[in-house]
Amino acid sequence: MSYRLHVNGQVHTVDVPGDMPLLWVLRDSLGLVGTKFGCGQALCGACTVHVDGVAQRSCQLPVSGVGEGKITTIEHVGTTPIGARLQAAWLEIDVMQCGYCQAGQVMNAASLLATTPKPTRDDIRSAMAGNICRCACYNRIEEAIRMAAGLDPADDAQDEEKAHAV
Amino acid sequence: MRSDRRMFLKASLLAGGGLALEAFVGAPARAAVAARPAALTAFVSIAPDGQVTIVGKNPEIGQGVKTSLPMIVADELDCDWAQVRIVQADADLARYGVQVSGGSMSTPTNWLPMRQTGAAARAMLLQAAAARWSVPATELATSKGRITHAASGRSCGYGEVASAAARLTPPAPDSLRLKQPAEFTIIGRPIAGIDGPRVLRGEPLFGIDTRLPGMLYAVYEVAPAHGGRLVKADIEAAKAAPGVRHVLPITGDGNADSGLADGIAIVATHWWLANQARAKLAAQWDLSAAKGHSTERYRARAQELLAAGDGQELRREGDPDAALAAAAKRVSARYGYPFLAHGTLEPQNCTAHFKDGRIEIWAPSQTPARGRELVQKMLKLPALDDVIVHVTRAGGGFGRRLLNDYMLQAAAISHALPGTPVQLIWSREDDIRRDYYRPAGWHGFEAGLDAAGRLTAFTDHFVTFGDGARVTRAGTLTLTMPPADLIPHLRFTQSQMPTVLTTGWLRAPGSNALCFASQSFLDEVAHAAGKDLPTLMRELVAEPRVIAPFGGRGVPFDTVRAKGVIDKVLQSSAWAERAHGSRGRSGEAARAKGFAFYFCHHGYFAEVVDASVAGSEVTVHKVWVAGDVGSQIINPFGAENQVRGAIIDGLAQALMGQSIEVVDGVVQQSNFHDFRLARMPITPDIEIAWVKSDHPPTGLGEPALPPVIPALTNAIFAATGQRIRSLPVRLA
Numbered sequence: 001m002s003y004r005l006h007v008n009g010q011v012h013t014v015d016v017p018g019d020m021p022l023l024w025v026l027r028d029s030l031g032l033v034g035t036k037f038g039c040g041q042a043l044c045g046a047c048t049v050h051v052d053g054v055a056q057r058s059c060q061l062p063v064s065g066v067g068e069g070k071i072t073t074i075e076h077v078g079t080t081p082i083g084a085r086l087q088a089a090w091l092e093i094d095v096m097q098c099g100y101c102q103a104g105q106v107m108n109a110a111s112l113l114a115t116t117p118k119p120t121r122d123d124i125r126s127a128m129a130g131n132i133c134r135c136a137c138y139n140r141i142e143e144a145i146r147m148a149a150g151l152d153p154a155d156d157a158q159d160e161e162k163a164h165a166v
Numbered sequence: 167m168r169s170d171r172r173m174f175l176k177a178s179l180l181a182g183g184g185l186a187l188e189a190f191v192g193a194p195a196r197a198a199v200a201a202r203p204a205a206l207t208a209f210v211s212i213a214p215d216g217q218v219t220i221v222g223k224n225p226e227i228g229q230g231v232k233t234s235l236p237m238i239v240a241d242e243l244d245c246d247w248a249q250v251r252i253v254q255a256d257a258d259l260a261r262y263g264v265q266v267s268g269g270s271m272s273t274p275t276n277w278l279p280m281r282q283t284g285a286a287a288r289a290m291l292l293q294a295a296a297a298r299w300s301v302p303a304t305e306l307a308t309s310k311g312r313i314t315h316a317a318s319g320r321s322c323g324y325g326e327v328a329s330a331a332a333r334l335t336p337p338a339p340d341s342l343r344l345k346q347p348a349e350f351t352i353i354g355r356p357i358a359g360i361d362g363p364r365v366l367r368g369e370p371l372f373g374i375d376t377r378l379p380g381m382l383y384a385v386y387e388v389a390p391a392h393g394g395r396l397v398k399a400d401i402e403a404a405k406a407a408p409g410v411r412h413v414l415p416i417t418g419d420g421n422a423d424s425g426l427a428d429g430i431a432i433v434a435t436h437w438w439l440a441n442q443a444r445a446k447l448a449a450q451w452d453l454s455a456a457k458g459h460s461t462e463r464y465r466a467r468a469q470e471l472l473a474a475g476d477g478q479e480l481r482r483e484g485d486p487d488a489a490l491a492a493a494a495k496r497v498s499a500r501y502g503y504p505f506l507a508h509g510t511l512e513p514q515n516c517t518a519h520f521k522d523g524r525i526e527i528w529a530p531s532q533t534p535a536r537g538r539e540l541v542q543k544m545l546k547l548p549a550l551d552d553v554i555v556h557v558t559r560a561g562g563g564f565g566r567r568l569l570n571d572y573m574l575q576a577a578a579i580s581h582a583l584p585g586t587p588v589q590l591i592w593s594r595e596d597d598i599r600r601d602y603y604r605p606a607g608w609h610g611f612e613a614g615l616d617a618a619g620r621l622t623a624f625t626d627h628f629v630t631f632g633d634g635a636r637v638t639r640a641g642t643l644t645l646t647m648p649p650a651d652l653i654p655h656l657r658f659t660q661s662q663m664p665t666v667l668t669t670g671w672l673r674a675p676g677s678n679a680l681c682f683a684s685q686s687f688l689d690e691v692a693h694a695a696g697k698d699l700p701t702l703m704r705e706l707v708a709e710p711r712v713i714a715p716f717g718g719r720g721v722p723f724d725t726v727r728a729k730g731v732i733d734k735v736l737q738s739s740a741w742a743e744r745a746h747g748s749r750g751r752s753g754e755a756a757r758a759k760g761f762a763f764y765f766c767h768h769g770y771f772a773e774v775v776d777a778s779v780a781g782s783e784v785t786v787h788k789v790w791v792a793g794d795v796g797s798q799i800i801n802p803f804g805a806e807n808q809v810r811g812a813i814i815d816g817l818a819q820a821l822m823g824q825s826i827e828v829v830d831g832v833v834q835q836s837n838f839h840d841f842r843l844a845r846m847p848i849t850p851d852i853e854i855a856w857v858k859s860d861h862p863p864t865g866l867g868e869p870a871l872p873p874v875i876p877a878l879t880n881a882i883f884a885a886t887g888q889r890i891r892s893l894p895v896r897l898a
Contacts, residue, residue, distance in 0.1 A: 016436065017408055024438035028383060033375040034368015036561075037437075038511050039594045043838040046511060074368035087366045094358040094803040097811055098228025099365035100372060100512045100561030128846045132838060134511040134562045135228045136814035137807060138849035 003063050007032070008076035018064030022056075023047045025063050026073060034074035034103050038132070045131030048104040048111075049073050055111035074103035082113045082148070089147040097135035105131050109145045118149055173279050175286050175336035184213040185290065185328040187336065189283040190263065209262075210239060210287050216311055216325035218245050222254045223276065225267040225532055226361070227563030228811075229867045230804030233360045235276055237801060241352040242284030242345060245311040245324065252360050257534030257555035265557070267532045268568050268671070270767035270865025273800065277862050282339040289337050294330035295322060310351075347798060356803040361559060373530035373558040376517040378587040382411055383437035386575045386590055387430045387444050388600060391831030392666040393455035396428045403446040404432055409439030413447075414582050416575075419544070423639075423668055424569055426544060427600075431579045437591050456831020459666045461505065461606070467663050468608040468629040472500060476627055477661035481645045481716065484655035486614075489623035493614030497694045501611065501683035503893040504825035506604040506672055507841055512561020513597050514572040518580035519587040520545075524552045525580060529573050530560030537570030541577045564815075565640075565671035569602050598841050599833040602670025603826050605631050605641040607679055611687045614655070619695035621702065623655035626684070631669065632662035639668075640675045646723065647680050648765070649688065651713045652706040666831050673815060674868035677766035681872030682820075682879065682893060685762040689880040690889065699880060700736055700761045700772075704729060721768055727794045730857045731772040732763055734792035738855050739774035755780040757787075760881025762873040769869025770794040770857075773813070775877040776850075779885050782897040784821055786850040786878065789813050793870060796863040799856055805866050810852050812871035818844035820875050820895045 005012045007030065014029045026032040026049070035058055038046030042057040049058045050072040077083030086106050089095075096102045105128070112119060112127040119127070124145050133141065143153040176188045186208035211219045220239050226232035236252050255262050264275065288308060295313045296303035299320055307314050314321040347354075364371055389395065396415065404413045412433040419425040430447060434440035471477065490496060517528040525545065531537050538555045547553060560567055576590040592600070607630050614623035626647075631638040643658055650656055672678060685699070692702040707725040714722055736742065744759045757778035764771055774790040791809055799805045818824065822842040827834045835841040879890035888897060 017439075020436065020438055024436050028436040028438070031377055032368070033370050033377065036372075036511075037374065037513065037591070039838050041594070041837050041839070044511065074366070078367065087363075090366055091358055091362050094356065094362065094807070096228075096359060096362060096365060097230070097807050098226075098511070098560065098562045099359075099361065100228075102365055103368055106366065125847045130845075132511065132843050132845060134509060134564075134843055135807070136811040136818075136844050136849070138814065138844070138846045139810055139852060140807070142846065142849070 001064070003066070005063070005066060005071060006068065007071045008073060014063070016063060019062045021059050022049065022061045022063050022066060022071070023058040026058065032073050032075055036100055036103055038101065044101070045108060046101050046104040048107040048131065050077070050107060050111060053111070053114055055108045074107060077107060077110055080110065082110045085148040086110055086113070086144065089144040092147070093140050093144055095137050095140040095144050097137055101131060101133045105133065105141055109148070112145070113149055118151060119145070173282060173339050175283070175339065177290065177332050177334060177336050178208070179329060179332040180208070180211050180213065182213070183329045184211060184325065185287065185332040186211040187283065187287050189279065190261070209283055210243065212287065212291070212324050212328040214325045214328060216249055216323045217251060218243065218249045218311070219251045219253060221262070222252045223262050224265050224272045225534060225557050225560060226254070227267050227532060227560040227567065229267065229272070229808060230359060230801060231267060231272045233357060234801045234804055235272065235280055237352050237357060238277065238280035239284040241350050242281045243288050244308040244351070247352050247357065249311050254557055257538050257557055259535045265535055267563060268565065270769070270867045270869060273863055273865040274768055281344050282342055285342040285344055286336050286339065289342060290331040290334050291324050291327055293334055294327040298327060298330065353800050354798060354802070357801050358803060371559040372512055372561050373517065373528055374512055374515045374561070374591060376528040376558065376589060378517065378519060381517070381587040381589055382433045382435065383440050384431050384433045384579050384588050384590045385437070385440045385444060385593065386579070387432065387447060387449060388427045389451040389453060391451070391453040391456035392668060393831060394428070394451040394453045396430070397450040397452050399430055399447045399449035403448070404443045407439070407443035407446050409434040409436055410443045411435065412583060414579065416578050416582070424571065426574045426578055427571070429575065433579065433583065433588060441593055453831060456666045459828060459831045461828045464606060464663065464665070465502070468502065471629050471661040471663065472608060472610040472627055477659040479657065479659050480643060481650070481658040482656065486623045486625050486655040486657040489655035490612060490614040490625070493623060494617040495615040495694055496612060497615070497691050498610070498612040499687055499690055499891060500608065501687060501891045502608040503606060503679045503682060505606045505667065505828070506819065506824055507598050507601040507826055507835070508564045508566035508672055509598070509838070509841060509843055510560070510562035510564060510566050513594060514592040515590060516573045516576035517587060517589040518576040520580040520584050523547070524554070525577055526554045526556070527573060527577065528556045528558050530558050530567060531570055531573060532560070532563045532567040533570065537573040540570055540574060544574055545577060545581055564673045565675060566601065568671055594838070595836045598835050598837060602639065602668045604672035604675070604678065605638055605669040607641065609683045613687070613691045615691070615695050619697065621649060621653050621691060621695070621706065624649050624653055625657040626659070628658065628660045630660060630662055631665040633664055634662055637662060638665060640671045641669055642676065644676050644680055645716045646720065647684055649706055651716070651723065667828060673812070674766055674871045677764060677872040678816070678819070681762065681764040682875040685764065685873065685876035686879050686890065689876065689883065698761070700732055700741065703732055703763050707732070723765055727770045727859055728763065728765060730859065731770045731792040731794050734855050734857050735761070735772040735774050735790050738792065738853060739790035741774060756885035758881050758884035760877045760879065760884055762876035762880060764869070764872040766872060767869040768795065768864035769866065771870050771873050773873040773877045775874060775881045777878060777881040777885065779882055779897065784882060784895060784897070786817055786848070788851045788853065789874060791852065791854045791870060792857055793854070794857040794859050795866055795869070796861040797858055798863045800863060806854055808866040809854050809870040812868070813852050813874045814844045814849055816871045816874035817848065817878060820878055820893055821848065823894045825894055
């Protein structure tokens with residue numbers, strides 16, 4: 001089957017079976033390898049992309065279901081203000097270790113900030129719970145999201161600590 | 167760490183001008199090196215425009231060596247970090263020496279050679295400038311890639327004298343003056359990972375991102391049980407599936423442990439299509455070799471072995487039997503822990519291209535040079551140079567990629583399809599079911615306390631896996647495990663049982679399990695003696711001394727460094743003021759702190775966990791870490807990341823239910839829903855304190871992990887009175 005896809009502001013035509021997940025169309029047909037394969041079951045979030053600005057697990061999204069949706073991947077998210085702020089915060093505090101999950105983390109965080117510009121600690125933790133970082137850079141991912149949102153990176157952690165002081 | 171490590175330097179002119187300095191670490195074969203074009207693989211090169219290029223020697227697996235080792239070179243070179251470009255080295259033992267990312271050894275083995283390399287390049291640039299200006303080199307100073315002569319006011323960039331420096335003979339490494347720590351300008355500064363911007367732009371960096379013209383994608387179907395052999399499969403049906411180009415049954419080499427397993431390769435235009443075609447194979451396997459190999463059976467057998475007696479003696483000091491008989495108080499307990507998978511987030515993968523009798527490979531491997539040798543041997547290629555291994559960034563290692571089974575598979579597939587590049591990718595299910603698991607193990611401990619409450623005797627009957635002659639990989643007992651060497655009477659014994667599971671090294675191998683068992687048991691011993699574990703540990707390391715490693719091999723243990731980190735963490739965590747287990751009343755969470763100490767991979771770590779328990783739910787609020795890895799933290803950004811990652815990794819092993827279960831050789835877990843990894847909501851606050859000591863810096867990939875697990879289980883005991891003697895944590 002032939003599909004017309006809107007990816008990162010360009011239109012691509014691909015000839016693949018309709019049930020092929022978008023992840024593999026991006027990686028193996030279009031050569032956009034920034035979107036990562038981690039689990040194939042929507043369990044880890046490494047394959048997160050935006051469809052019309054909303055985070056989606058591309059490993060579980062059949063290409064036939066994309067339709068006219070505008071797809072944004074990590075290769076292009078830096079052209080959005082939120083994406084650029086997240087990338088800058090990520091680099092400023094050196095979030096990553098191996099970096100394999102980070103495309104998915106940034107895409108998911110960008111989706112969060114688009115709907116919740118000033119997230120609380122709980123907002124961040126519940127929104128990011130579906131994205132595994134095997135190296136466990138979670139402290140800094142959380143901090144970078146707060147920085148990108150213009151929040152004091154340390155505030156919430158201190159509040160939490162005070163609340164639990166024994 | 168090995169100061170006997172030989173190194174020599176060789177200079178040559180870069181194509182287009184500039185200095186190319188090769189550094190050979192670890193006594194390579196000079197003849198093999200001399201025959202090759204030097205400038206292509208120079209360790210450090212300085213172009214006429216001042217651009218500095220440094221080779222990233224060891225594989226980058228997220229531990230930060232691609233940034234930290236070049237930082238060491240750049241600092242002694244005294245250049246500006248902004249001028250530095252880093253290129254990843256191909257696997258080449260003769261040219262680069264050992265290129266293993268494992269055992270937290272990259273830092274200790276490269277600290278001195280990297281400094282000498284940078285210092286040698288700087289000395290040659292100075293010598294060239296001195297000759298140009300006809301002044302003594304001793305009157306010259308450097309800063310940020312520029313040379314200045316204060317007396318005459320002259321200055322030049324490194325690039326301007328680089329070509330002249332290339333004609334000089336490099337100085338002897340031992341003759342170089344190295345910087346004093348106060349002179350460091352790059353070492354010790356938090357510097358962001360060199361590949362960060364490219365990762366965040368989604369550029370191709372990882373093995374799985376390799377793209378070659380005409381490349382096809384492959385899966386490698388293996389038996390569902392370890393040791394299984396292929397009986398038959400419907401090759402034609404798989405070949406007829408959409409997008410499939412080739413289906414290749416491949417006979418393994420019979421080495422079920424680290425060789426090529428029997429399998430069927432499906433090669434297609436897209437990886438997903440290759441993976442979908444697996445269902446058409448209807449493969450039949452002979453699984454008889456694995457029958458009866460079940461974790462349930464292993465656990466029962468371990469208890470039988472512990473009950474049956476002491477097993478084979480591995481180490482004895484003093485007279486433990488007499489000491490136990492004479493003890494005022496005896497404590498005994500059994501501990502156990504499960505098989506674990508690694509779960510690197512980038513699945514195992516390898517790209518191979520066999521053409522005209524040579525094979526080119528792109529692999530995320532922790533031991534690429536070893537893989538290169540194995541591929542040469544498997545394909546019976548005449549020379550090692552017929553195998554080219556490009557080292558890609560690896561999406562996590564954790565010890566999994568110390569073994570190169572996926573590289574052999576990709577090479578075998580590519581060899582069968584000459585001229586066609588093939589990328590093999592394992593599914594997550596392949597990865598969880600065909601790992602080199604951290605082996606399960608069991609311990610029967612006994613300890614004796616004298617009338618004064620001092621620990622005098624300690625015995626451990628360790629049950630592990632092996633064929634009787636040889637213990638399975640990563641299943642050995644560390645014979646210096648504390649309290650060994652710290653008390654007069656000791657016995658370590660061992661029993662083995664066979665397994666069909668392949669086992670291997672998981673981050674802090676051995677220690678990740680032994681620390682849990684021994685430090686939890688010593689917490690029990692401390693309680694029996696009416697004190698806490700840090701008090702017991704401080705007594706054991708009270709005498710300042712350096713203990714030579716048992717049997718003469720390994721690393722000495724310095725009691726002063728041990729005491730240093732213990733005291734530091736007690737201070738930072740305000741241990742003395744802690745509440746003694748606010749036992750939960752009717753539904754209220756119980757909260758307490760727990761402590762543990764360990765020494766492994768050259769690093770001394772003491773950690774305190776603050777946790778609360780409500781029903782069967784454990785919440786970790788905060789972890790305090792005190793670590794001594796020598797005189798210098800090379801890159802605080804990377805160092806703290808390693809510690810945080812290790813802490814959360816350890817907590818996940820304990821709290822996320824991680825356990826690989828096997829029935830008749832078939833692994834029951836398959837993906838991240840039933841082999842669960844840490845996620846953001848379990849992440850505690852982590853406070854790290856470095857204890858600097860006058861020793862060369864050592865590595866951080868591993869040693870922070872082991873203590874956090876017993877610190878957690880000891881906190882659970884303090885909070886609830888429930889002693890956790892088996893991992894993962896399961897509360898009643």
